[in-house]
Amino acid sequence: MVWLGRGMITALRLPTRLLSFGAATMAATNYGSITESAAAPAMILPGDLLVREHVITVPVDHGVGADGRFGSLSVFVRELVPASKAEDDLPVLLYLQGGPGFPAGRPTAPPSGWTKAALAKGYRVLLLDQRGTGRSSPVTAQSLGSLASPEEQAAYLTHFRADSIVRDCEAVRHGLCGGKKLTLLGQSFGGFCILTYLSLFPAAIERALFTFGLAPVGRSATEVYGATYLRMQERNRRFYERYPQDVELVREIVASLHEAPLAMPRGGTLTPRRFLMLGLLLGSANGFESLHDLLEMARETPQPQPTGGAEGGGGGGGGG
Template sequence: MDTATYRIDGHTMYEHWLSVPLDYFSVISLLSPEQTSRMIPDRINVFAREYVRDGHEADPRLVFFQGGPGSAGPRMAPIGSWLDTALEHFRVVLIDERGTGNSHPLDAQALAEVRAPEAQAAYLSCFRQDSIVRDAEAVRHELQGDEPWAALGQSFGGFTVTCYLSQAPEGLSEAYITAGLPSLTEHADEVYRLTYREMAKRNKQFFGRYPGDEGTAWYVASHL
């Protein structure tokens, strides 16, 4: 692991880069040589930013998984919001999940370079929650060996924490989930449908206050 250290407003900030396997589950190795693109790397870099408040150097770590999917870990300088409270209890690690931020990119250009459709599908499968959990475990082992850490997941990040609990529970001391708890029995579409009535109610309240925005909202929805 390569690490750079900075100071910011009564805190030490560490920026960590770690090389990890792209394909933890040998999906790409199942492809034929004709299907496999030479553009698919064996290893990729994962980036994480760690904040430590002065006087709290001995605190346990908490790793944060961002929502999205496809969003990098938040850049929180100056420090505020939920991070300000969390730093009273934890050293906080904000991971750029693979495919986002300073970690290995996943975008249209990267996918186009893979070329073969079968290889593209295999490549995309390497960016799921199960691989993100493996990355987090690799970071944890580099930072603190076998000692477990706490995890906080927002939205899609909550799905990732649930995956973490399923695949590597020994790595977690605590798990916190905000607005991202998947159903155990129903498809995700069914969970979202349960929010429609409340969303319609909130839209009606919003347009009652800002009636000029309703036409714009319908235009955007129709365009999409």
């Protein structure tokens, strides 16, 4: 497979269409009309990194096509490849970002981290902004506000789940890669998307690489969250064992917020429950120290004026 001709590489411009095979395949598989957009000129960055940007058009609802209720949307893909190998027939690695709700990370120049390793192993890397994020028809308060009702908004958002993301990936695989099998790398929610991909299109995948806790297939939400609560209780116990001076501070902050919640600089209100959501940090590798540092800053920072008026929503001590 040749991605771009030699002349195009020299000119560093995208062709009008990457592969004629793509659109015909998509029409046959009910993905609707697939287009290739020359969104920007290709760039060669330090570290022999060639970066190209692709935009394809897919239906919001893959089940009915672009003529359906919500029409179509754009999916943005950034391609990374060593400039010296840009014309080679390389295996393709598609990265699925964690979240949900976050675009793929932007490349560094020279490449670093896992992208450096993938390129060194001979992959052509595709960074997908999952639908609704980044440059893939982002879902915003403004875009949702254009819909007629909350019910309409909810119906629209049902098309931004893993099953739709995976079908976008299939559009990318056929429209940009000529139907070539993909190696998938999934981080967190991206790994959950890979499980959906393996369920729906197993023949499309060369290999799947996970960097996440495997989804609890066959387990109920009650079982999963019950186990999660037990794990968080243990993490809280270990945190306060390491930083016993934070016990009383957390209790003081919770009591203060219960009596007088605080207005936050960017809007919203800091309530006891919102404060206690900092406990999410305890699930990360350096979370104990990060949480302790935040509490230390709270201890040293002059207190802002309260919003005035108490708000319910969760008192009590508990972990950070």
